[in-house]
Amino acid sequence: MAFKFVHTADIHLDSPLKSLALRDAGLAELVGNASRATFSRIVDLCLSEEVQALLIAGDLYDSGQTSMKTARFLAQEMERLASAGTCAGEVARLRAAQRDLAEDLCARMRCSTVDEARARLDGVDADALAARAEIRT
Numbered sequence: 001m002a003f004k005f006v007h008t009a010d011i012h013l014d015s016p017l018k019s020l021a022l023r024d025a026g027l028a029e030l031v032g033n034a035s036r037a038t039f040s041r042i043v044d045l046c047l048s049e050e051v052q053a054l055l056i057a058g059d060l061y062d063s064g065q066t067s068m069k070t071a072r073f074l075a076q077e078m079e080r081l082a083s084a085g086t087c088a089g090e091v092a093r094l095r096a097a098q099r100d101l102a103e104d105l106c107a108r109m110r111c112s113t114v115d116e117a118r119a120r121l122d123g124v125d126a127d128a129l130a131a132r133a134e135i136r137t
Contacts, residue, residue: 004051008042010058011035014070036073043077046086054081054088 013035046054061070081088 003053004049005053005055006042006046006049006051007055007057009056011039011056011060012062013039013060013074014067015062036070039074039077043080046081047084050084051086054086056088056090060090 015032015035042054060074078088
């Protein structure tokens with residue numbers, strides 16, 4: 001039996017588009033709603049294709065802070081998927097996770113920059129380093 005899924009990435013709900021808003025408030029609102037409209041169309045695709053899962057990678061939100069309007073919107077779209085028996089899952093924000101790991105490693109190594117940490121790690125066995133630093137996944 002085939003497993004059908006839809007994969008999407010970097011939706012960036014609530015993207016502020018600050019520079020656009022300064023020039024044209026109406027256009028900023030139109031473009032700002034585009035990410036929601038696109039996400040709704042992705043959900044429509046999942047429903048019409050009767051997929052088993054929606055995989056969301058990258059940044060679902062534009063930042064760590066979301067509005068209640070966006071939270072309500074996302075809950076409604078997820079309910080549409082759940083009602084059809086479609087699972088939805090989000091892969092952690094990879095770039096943010098990589099940045100956090102790099103900053104943590106830099107702090108552990110007492111480096112002032114991530115580039116300094118990279119230079120010091122050149123040629124170091126990653127498994128040995130992880131064991132020594134007690135980094136757990």
